[in-house]
Amino acid sequence: MKKEILKLLKDSREVFVSGENISENFGVSRTTIWKCINQLKEEGYDIESISKRGYRLLSCPDVLTYEEIEDKLVTDRLGRTIIHFDSLESTNITAKELALDAAHGTVVISEEQTNGKGRLGRNFVSPKGKGVWMSIIMKPCIDPMKVSLLTQIAAAAVNMALSDINIESLIKWPNDIIINNKKVCGILTEMSCELTMVNFVVLGIGINVNVDASDFGEDISKIATSLKLEVGMEIDRKKLVARILNNLENLYDDYIEREDIKKSISICREKSILIGKEIRVIRKGIEINARALELKEDGSLVVEYEDGKHEALISGEVSIRGKKSYV
Template sequence: MREKILNILLDKNKEFVSGEEISEKLGITRTAVWKHIKNIKKQGYEIESVTKKGYKIVKCPDLLTPEIVKYNLSTSLLGKEIVYFDSIGSTNDYAKEIAKDVKEGTIIIAEEQVKGRGRMGKYWHSIKGDGIWVSIILKPDIYPYEASFITQIAGASIVKGLKKLGVDSLIKWPNDIIINNKKVSGILTELGAEIDRINYVVVGIGMNVKTIDFPENVKSMATSIRKEGYNLERIDILKEILEEFERLYSNYIENKDKTECIEICKQNSAIIGKYVYVLKGDEKRKVKCIDITENGNLVIINDNNVKEELISGEVSIRGDKNYV
């Protein structure tokens, strides 16, 4: 009921709506409306109440609560069920715990992660309220070996979503999003599967949005949306990403079509045409990146001038001189 009242207030776009109108629409008493309004205020919403006029939202809190995320979210799968935390260890870890028992498209959102991590177990710096820390639970009817392509979908979705908001970014294959040669977002895709069957895929996305000061050990390679000069709301970024993700994901699962996703990854690559270091275990070698295949593999030319394909998830990429 609280979510319905909040939606009515949001629909009015900061205009007054009477308690009588709300009570008639929802079939509850005006006293019940007033009690729900009090609870909505406790969530951080600034609501003005005027006799004979009613209520209007003056300001929404900078939170990624289910009510705010779901409002006007034009998806049919992602975000219909949302689990929200003020603070959590890792959204990906929690998503894996509940994945088998929830619907596909359920997302886990936290204002803070205290044990956030990226690929290869690396720590992810997650400041409370400063970024987007979200995990998406998927249950695609594909073979386990095909799941790695979902990382490419996530990368393409972030780049496309940011571009719609006026932010130009690039993909450092396979899972980092770059602005001005520094990492602004990372993707961690984890799989729960049997030999020939996927039980679930969890796609974790972390993005620095408002952070200005980074710890000494990452400041040379990390940045944020705001640090790069863009004053965007976290909710607008998240909604664009979710909507783009669902579109590209549905096209892949339902139509087996990777074309648009691959094209986005190619056109917005941070490494195609560049020399990079490929890291695998203790091995480190310098190669030139030349293309991305229709399956999302990175095409390189090695020391012997021979072409190779690298599979997402097996290696890490580092720039020849800088981060990229």
């Protein structure tokens, strides 16, 4: 009932809705309405209540619940179920626990992560209410060997979403989004599979949206930034989440349903921060100098080593760094 009342207040944003009208619409008592209104206020909704006039919604809290994102979504499946938490150790951990029973497109999202992880077990700073920390449960009918491409599809979707709000970014193969040579977003793809069948994929996306400089440690601040720090203003997290999911569903459907990866790879290639640059290839702790040459249609990064040998790198246990810095 609370959700229905909230939707009614949102649909009548500029005017008061009387308790009598709400009671008639939903067939509930005035006491039930009053309890729901109080619950919404406790959740951060600013609702004006005036005797004999009713209720009017003045503002909504900055939380990433389905009720706050729904009206911005144009997806069929992605984000149509959002499981929202105030705090989690890691959205990927929780998503993996829920994945077998969850529908494709279910999103686990948290206002903070207390132990967020990136690729190869690296820590990911995730302060409360200042970022987008979400994991999307997917159930693609593809060979497990092709799952790594979903990381680049996600990178393309995030890049597109940022471009939609006039923020230009670059992609560091295979899973980082970069602004001004610093990381603003990381993507972590994990899966459960059989020999030739994928049970589920959990696509984790962590974005430093309104993170302040003081939230980063001294070491992290050298390689990480936030959208707020780069553009000088706070970013609407709800709109950003919706744009990512909208773009991601289109690119995902191109790949899974139409076997077309060209748009995603084209974006990752055009927005690459690595292609043409001197880099370090790090494998099992060993660093080798190379030059990034191209991104192939299968998502592999072609590099040329100092001895002239070429190799097509597949994302996984390989890390890429700039010649003397992060990028």
